[in-house]
Amino acid sequence: MAGLVVAMDGPSGSGKSSVSRGVARALGLRYLDTGAMYRAMTWWMLREGVDLTDPAAIAARCGEPEVVSGTDPDGPTIHVDGVDVAGPIREADVTGAVSLVAAVPEVRARLVALQREIVGDGDIVVEGRDIGTVVCPDAAVKVYLTASPEARALRRSAEVAGSTVEAQREAMARRDTLDSTRKTDPLSMAEGAVELDTTDLTLDEVIAEVLRLVKERT
Numbered sequence: 418m419a420g421l422v423v424a425m426d427g428p429s430g431s432g433k434s435s436v437s438r439g440v441a442r443a444l445g446l447r448y449l450d451t452g453a454m455y456r457a458m459t460w461w462m463l464r465e466g467v468d469l470t471d472p473a474a475i476a477a478r479c480g481e482p483e484v485v486s487g488t489d490p491d492g493p494t495i496h497v498d499g500v501d502v503a504g505p506i507r508e509a510d511v512t513g514a515v516s517l518v519a520a521v522p523e524v525r526a527r528l529v530a531l532q533r534e535i536v537g538d539g540d541i542v543v544e545g546r547d548i549g550t551v552v553c554p555d556a557a558v559k560v561y562l563t564a565s566p567e568a569r570a571l572r573r574s575a576e577v578a579g580s581t582v583e584a585q586r587e588a589m590a591r592r593d594t595l596d597s598t599r600k601t602d603p604l605s606m607a608e609g610a611v612e613l614d615t616t617d618l619t620l621d622e623v624i625a626e627v628l629r630l631v632k633e634r635t
């Protein structure tokens with residue numbers, strides 16, 4: 418029998434990474450951060466000086482970088498052509514450009530294929546925007562995390578040194594719009610997904626709720 422797949426989707430700051438890692442740890446599963454792969458591709462495009470306002474230019478080069486993701490929830494890793502990019506992919510330049518790169522169908526086709534290869538026989542928690550809809554539509558458990566724009570902006574500004582809640586709220590709203598209105602695999606709730614509003618819950622409460630769902634559905 419194929420192993421368990423937990424698909425975790427939702428907008429930025431809804432808690433996908435922290436919840437996915439907590440669930441994977443509790444159940445002894447692997448963990449895949451697909452957002453980190455889109456960020457890694459963006460980091461490489463910026464380094465190469467590719468014109469990110471030109472989807473054809475992005476499409477023409479997106480087959481070149483080798484993106485390698487580690488799946489240990491206690492220490493996820495990401496390398497591009499052998500370079501450890503875990504730090505640089507969280508910088509503002511990448512965050513500001515990633516939605517442009519993630520909107521290009523050729524980029525998505527390549528990364529979705531890579532993601533399915535990593536998922537393989539399962540035993541994994543996978544987080545992103547299109548996991549329940551596109552990458553793993555047969556996942557046994559699909560979760561769609563949400564939180565109020567205020568809560569999400571507060572959480573992110575606490576993580577990013579020197580940023581204000583207002584600036585984070587605006588940046589996140591911009592990215593949400595781009596990610597949910599693009600033509601290819603936009604952020605949307607999958608059929609059969611359970612929506613979980615994390616605004617008034619602690620991280621441990623959200624993890625406990627997802628663990629309860631997993632138990633119920635497996």
Ligand SMILES: Nc1ncnc2c1ncn2[C@@H]1O[C@H](COP(=O)(O)OP(=O)(O)O)[C@@H](O)[C@H]1O
Nearest residue numbers: 428429430431432433434435572615618619620
């Ligand atoms: N339910 C929650 N309550 C409070 N803080 C949370 C909650 N979920 C996540 N956080 C915190 O918010 C921040 C952003 O969460 P993260 O998991 O990175 O979200 P995402 O992957 O959806 O962008 C992290 O610092 C995390 O610890």
Ligand SMILES: Nc1ccn([C@H]2C[C@H](O)[C@@H](COP(=O)(O)OP(=O)(O)O)O2)c(=O)n1
Nearest residue numbers: 429430451452453455515519545546547596
């Ligand atoms: N499966 C995915 C994952 C991320 N993306 C895109 C959309 C997001 O703006 C970027 C970065 O994703 P990431 O999960 O790292 O973003 P957060 O800042 O944690 O919200 O990648 C996507 O299009 N499809």
